[in-house]
Amino acid sequence: MKAPGSARSWGWTWRNRAAPAGEARAPRLPSAATPPRWLRELLPRGLLGRSVLIILAPIILLQLVALQLFYGGHLDVISRRLAGGVAGDVAMIVELLRREPPEDRVWIFREAAWRLDLSLAFEPGARLAPVERRASMPLLPLEEDLNHALMERVQRPFDTDWQSDPRSVIIRVQTEEGVLHVEAPRKRLFTATLYLFVIWLVGSALLLSAVAVVFMKNQVRAIHRLAVAAEAFGLGRDIGSIKPEGASEVRQAALAFNRMQDRIRRFVGQRTEMLAGISHDLRTPLTRMRLTLAMLPRGSETEEDLSALTADVEEMERMIAAYLAFARGEGTEQAAPADLVALVQDVAAKARRSGAVVEVVAPPALEMPLRADAVRRCLGNLLDNARRHAGRIQVTVETAARGGAEGALWAQVTVDDDGPGIPAAAREESFRPFATGAPGGTGLGLAIARDIVRAHGGEIALEESPLGGLRARFRLPV
Known part of the structure; x- marks a missing residue:
């Protein structure tokens, strides 16, 4: 049974290399629906991430629009009204102080504390010192709205202090006789609706994200198990x-x-x-x-x-x-852990007993799942072909990184010989069943070898050997 391994990227590249010289390959045209490269780099690669993104993106966009409307509409209006109320009270107190003589101003301080919830203090003969203003709430328009309202209604030099007291805002107004200190509670300028609104936005986003991740994870798990089963069956x-x-x-x-x-x-x-x-x-x-x-x-x-x-x-x-x-097709044998290096050494020893000169370059061991008898037959066919046409054979076993799978490796076996080789235009034809280019052969050695390699999920290709003859190289997933 052949595995559908011919669609792997490594095998695709080698088959394109084996195309006849001068044959033009059709260029791949960009699709109108293909997103830009920078956007593809940012998008999640897994189905779970993309599914969650598809679910959450419209919801988060809708919440951002709602937040913008809240900032640009409701919060702005409420902030201006609250700031205007405090500024109007301060302006009225300044006007009353201007009209009343100093000895009759006690009632103003008492009424402001009782009816307006404003604590007053007066510093006779003082002058406002320049103060460096630092925004204590950069995301809210409270300070800007209060300053604008004070400029409109008080129409005197002033400054505001949002740093000294976390519960109050200290407003200092310059009058002809001195500096008036007004301590206004922040609750008169700030509404807890903003906190509730932001908590609702963030909490609903987190809740929806958790529900989407849990739900989609269960769906993706079934697809992942199906993909793993298909890969193993292949x-x-x-x-x-x-x-x-x-x-x-x-x-x-x-x-x-x-x-x-x-x-x-x-x-x-x-x-x-x-x-x-x-x-x-x-x-x-x-x-x-x-x-x-x-x-x-x-x-x-x-x-x-x-x-x-x-x-x-x-x-x-x-x-x-x-x-x-x-x-x-060696279809009845099941894959089991085996040492590829030991298998190669065994096949090379049998080839030497048949009169071949075989050199093996390999690491001490390479454990991987194999159908050992099938791989032994594949390598035996390659060595038998090389032995019939060449005097020197070199077998190399090594590992190589697999593209598209992080941390995954190929086990690569290369058979080089110093024989006459095969022309580049005829190499792909050599893999066809019953295609024989020499007397005494059945034309099935390379066909069986490719059948076995593809059944393992790998690919095999013929190239020009550094020894001057033919190089047969196959890769198997570790």
């Missing part, structure tokens, strides 16, 4: 049926995935049974032919013909075994 691992959960569309996708798994398993099982019957039916007459050839009388005139027939029968048996192995 790598040839038996994961069993997945439990449908989440939204109805996700449940429908999970049920469709389970049905697809069942159909593929039945197809593979039926094909395996059929191939077992074909193997028996084909090998039985071949065995009878071998026995008949062995029992025929030998003579000087027939020895050469009998030897040729025996060789033909052996070649037919070998070709049938290769065809069946290709059709079987």
Whole structure:
């Protein structure tokens, strides 16, 4: 069974490299719906983040509009009215002090404290000193509105102190006789509605965010499990049926995935049974032919013909075994943790016993999930091809970073030889079944190798070797 690994970015790049020279590739035109690059950089990459953003963005925008309307409308009007009321009281007190002689001003101080909630103090002969004004509430228009109202209604030099007392605002007004100190409670200038409004905005945003994250996390978890199951099934691992959960569309996708798994398993099982019957039916007459050839009388005139027939029968048996192995696709073996380096060393040792000169460059060990027999067959086919056409073979095992997955690695195996190689235009054709470029071959070695590599979720490619011959390189996800 082949895994859908050909859509991986690494394999796509290599297939484009293998395109015939001079063949123009169609440029990728930008879509009108594609957002700018800087916006794509800011957007979340995961489905959970994007779903929450889609839910919260309109709500937060609506709250910002409401807040702006509150600041530009309600708060501005209320602030001006409250400031105008305090400024009007101060202006009236200043006017009363101007009209009343000093000995008759006691009632003004008493009435201001009782009826206006303003504490008064008078400093005869004093002059206002310049004071550095610092905004104590930069986000609110209170200070600006109070200063504007005092300028309109008092029409005398003044200053305001918002720093000395956290509960009061001290207003100092310059008169002809001295400085009037007015201590006004801040509650006369400030309304708690702003606090309630901001708390409502922030609290509702946080509550909606929590609900959206919890809800969407449950939905995304089902999609993530479906993606993991599809990836594992594509790598040839038996994961069993997945439990449908989440939204109805996700449940429908999970049920469709389970049905697809069942159909593929039945197809593979039926094909395996059929191939077992074909193997028996084909090998039985071949065995009878071998026995008949062995029992025929030998003579000087027939020895050469009998030897040729025996060789033909052996070649037919070998070709049938290769065809069946290709059709079987190593689909029955399950992936299990294995040491790739030890596997490569074992296959290289067998190639040396067959007369090949093989050098292995590899780390001490590389543990990863593998279908060991299938990978052993893949590497054996590559070494067998190199041994038939070259005198020196070098096998390199290393790791490389996988694009698009943070922290993920490829296990890369490279087979270099010093043979005649394959022209660039014919390398992709070499992977086709039954395409053979040399006598004695079945044309299935590279086809089986690519089938096995793709079943692991990897990709294989042919390149020019630094040794002067052919380089066969395949990568498997660690």
